[in-house]
Amino acid sequence: MKSKMKNTMIIAIVIILIIGFGIFLIKDSKANGNGLNSGEKVQIVKLSVENGQYVMNPSQVKRGIPVRIEADVTKMPGCSKSFVIPSFNVMKVFTSTDNTVEFTPDKAGVFNVMCSMNMYKGTLTVE
Amino acid sequence: MTFKEFTKELNGSRVEGELLKSILYSLLVSFGLFAILYIVTLRYIDNFIPKYGFYIFFAILSYAIIFPAIKQIRAYGRFACMSGMMIGMTAGMMSGFLSGFFIGATNGMFYGLVFGMAVGIFMGVWTGKSCGIMGIMEGLMGGFMAGAMGAMTSVMLLNDHLKFASVIIFVICAVIMFSLNYMIYLEMKENKREVKESHWVVVLLSFILTGITIWLMVFGPRSALFV
Numbered sequence: 001m002k003s004k005m006k007n008t009m010i011i012a013i014v015i016i017l018i019i020g021f022g023i024f025l026i027k028d029s030k031a032n033g034n035g036l037n038s039g040e041k042v043q044i045v046k047l048s049v050e051n052g053q054y055v056m057n058p059s060q061v062k063r064g065i066p067v068r069i070e071a072d073v074t075k076m077p078g079c080s081k082s083f084v085i086p087s088f089n090v091m092k093v094f095t096s097t098d099n100t101v102e103f104t105p106d107k108a109g110v111f112n113v114m115c116s117m118n119m120y121k122g123t124l125t126v127e
Numbered sequence: 128m129t130f131k132e133f134t135k136e137l138n139g140s141r142v143e144g145e146l147l148k149s150i151l152y153s154l155l156v157s158f159g160l161f162a163i164l165y166i167v168t169l170r171y172i173d174n175f176i177p178k179y180g181f182y183i184f185f186a187i188l189s190y191a192i193i194f195p196a197i198k199q200i201r202a203y204g205r206f207a208c209m210s211g212m213m214i215g216m217t218a219g220m221m222s223g224f225l226s227g228f229f230i231g232a233t234n235g236m237f238y239g240l241v242f243g244m245a246v247g248i249f250m251g252v253w254t255g256k257s258c259g260i261m262g263i264m265e266g267l268m269g270g271f272m273a274g275a276m277g278a279m280t281s282v283m284l285l286n287d288h289l290k291f292a293s294v295i296i297f298v299i300c301a302v303i304m305f306s307l308n309y310m311i312y313l314e315m316k317e318n319k320r321e322v323k324e325s326h327w328v329v330v331l332l333s334f335i336l337t338g339i340t341i342w343l344m345v346f347g348p349r350s351a352l353f354v
Binding site for chain 1: 137138144147148150151154155158161176180181183184187188235236282283285287350
């Protein structure tokens with residue numbers, strides 16, 4: 001009887017610990033890409049895949065001006081639809097009905113773009 | 128009937144009666160270590176909770192469901208070949224898969240794979256040696272395969288409901304580990320406990336692995352995808 005009560009107490013403490021730390025630790029993660037306000041000036045970049053590489057047209061954009069990437073999903077096989085630019089926290093899975101992602105590059109340089117499996121690669125230059 | 132007996136033994140005087148306590152000690156040590164690290168350094172990191180909180184939480188829970196089995200295995204000492212092989216494979220695969228999965232989700236495939244394989248092989252061999260070379264081989268293979276699989280799975284799921292998948296995978300692994308506890312009880316219920324020890328193994332393993340996991344996730348090297 002005593003040991004049963006002891007175990008009930010242990011289970012109760014375990015549940016309290018899990019719920020307590022769970023509430024603290026599980027919060028919403030960051031949004032995928034930054035949305036833009038309508039009416040803002042945007043740089044449009046067309047995205048497709050050729051010879052196993054991402055092709056961005058144009059491949060150079062200006063810093064501080066929002067960029068909208070429009071993907072041609074008919075030319076994007078398999079995991080290339082799962083598009084990532086780590087430096088700008090852009091992660092997006094393109095579909096035929098949702099084929100754009102928007103963000104504002106806030107630093108200059110040459111940045112790697114890739115699929116989430118790191119198989120399809122490419123670069124985006126920010127001036 | 129035997130399962131009923133097993134649940135009764137969770138309150139009993141055999142080693143099964145200490146399994147719940149082991150889970151509690153593992154959680155206390157891991158969450159305690161996390162709380163200290165959070166107060167001292169982690170809270171100053173931008174976006175720490177949204178970025179790492181979920182994975183650290185489930186990594187800690189994963190260790191808490193794996194380590195009690197080690198205490199149970201050590202208590203009985205020697206096992207028959209079939210049981211030992213199953214023990215080595217289950218412990219190696221579950222620990223390798225889960226640790227590889229969570230590190231893969233934050234650091235990329237390579238680092239998840241290396242960490243998952245290291246943890247999986249270590250746990251698999253350690254537990255599998257309870258029956259000799261057969262168990263050691265199973266532990267080696269299980270840890271090696273599951274470490275790679277865990278990291279690969281999480282990277283493949285990055286943009287496709289990774290967090291939901293983490294919960295599903297964790298629940299399945301918890302059921303498997305509980306089944307392993309039950310299997311060991313079934314196999315050994317006629318035998319006497321050979322080693323009586325305190326919870327130091329669970330405490331030490333929880334402390335070391337939680338510390339390494341948090342350090343790797345937050346400060347460790349990462350693949351290009353996560354830079």
